[in-house]
Amino acid sequence: MAERVVDVVGTATAAAHLKERLYATITMISVVIGLAGTGHPDAAGAAATVATAAAGLWLAAFVADQQAHRVTHGALARGRDLRTMLFVSSPLLLSAVGPLLLIGVSELGAMELKTALYTAAGVNVATLFAWGCYGGVRMGGGTALALLAGVIDAAIGTAVAVVKAAAGH
Structure with missing residues (x-):
């Protein structure tokens, strides 16, 4: 798919x-x-926070990209440049989809909200692991390098979660 x-x-x-x-x-x-x-x-509050965080990240990236384009090119991004900018920043919005789905599942009574939120974090850590493994494979280092890259990426995601939990925010 990446190719x-x-x-x-x-x-x-x-x-x-x-x-x-x-x-x-x-x-x-x-x-x-x-x-x-x-x-x-x-x-509802969790869903609003997740959606607002994703929208805020996307808007900040879009404003920064548009400003950088204006400074570099002397004009607003339009046409292909604007489409590229929107494509590049789209994952910032899409990052809310998984957590929002799990929050919805919790609202249906299938799991507690806290469980849904921790599950969303776990899925994201697993996603980092998968991307790390894929990167390791693309580097051509074999299975051991791919797994090491996956573990390192997952550890970074886990460290972020631990710091966040320890800070109590």
Whole structure:
């Protein structure tokens, strides 16, 4: 799949898109751990926080990209540049989908909200592991390097969660 994206948008754009996806994943771990660590969040409040965090991240990235484009090119991004900018920043919005689905599942009574939030964090850590493994495979170092890269990426995501939980936010 990654090769197909690269063929369509180019290597630099695909790398920037993936960077935003990884950044959004790590950030969303912090958001859901922070929510799980609060007193008694309700599903509506948790959903609003997750959606607002994702929208705020996306808007900040979009404003920064647009400003950088104006400074560099002397004009607002339009056409292909604007589409590229929106494609690159889209994972910041998409990072809310998994947690919102799990919050919805908790609202249906299938699990406690806190469990849904911790599950969302766990899924995001597993996602970091998978991307790390895939990166290790792409580097050509074999299974051991792929697993090491996955473990390192998952450890970074876990460290973010631990710091967030320890800070009590």
